[in-house]
Amino acid sequence: MNQIPSQAEICEQFGSLFDPPGEDEQLGIALSTLSQVPLNALRHPAENGTCGWYVWGGELSDHPDFFQPLHVHHLVEQAPSIVPYLALAPGWRVLLAPGHVDVWYDPALLAV
Numbered sequence: 001m002n003q004i005p006s007q008a009e010i011c012e013q014f015g016s017l018f019d020p021p022g023e024d025e026q027l028g029i030a031l032s033t034l035s036q037v038p039l040n041a042l043r044h045p046a047e048n049g050t051c052g053w054y055v056w057g058g059e060l061s062d063h064p065d066f067f068q069p070l071h072v073h074h075l076v077e078q079a080p081s082i083v084p085y086l087a088l089a090p091g092w093r094v095l096l097a098p099g100h101v102d103v104w105y106d107p108a109l110l111a112v
Contacts, residue, residue, distance in 0.1 A: 021051030028067035
């Protein structure tokens with residue numbers, strides 16, 4: 001039986017502080033790309049009511065309308081596979097593809 005690890009277990013596994021976003025905080029998501037692979041997520045420091053997470057499928061675009069705001073609690077419906085990783089602290093990246101999971105710390109995400 002395949003169990004989904006908890007957010008705390010994911011943080012422990014990768015050595016991240018446990019820093020879950022609030023359910024009413026917002027993140028940036030590229031809704032029109034979520035059917036593409038891989039599924040990508042990265043977390044910048046929180047600011048202005050956002051939790052710092054950005055989620056997209058496939059290739060990242062620099063188009064100004066690429067990301068739309070979404071409350072964290074809606075991510076369960078839109079991209080449930082990324083939910084176990086949401087408590088990773090700012091500076092972490094996630095890449096999910098069929099049969100592949102890559103999670104790494106990227107200090108460049110913390111640069112101003």
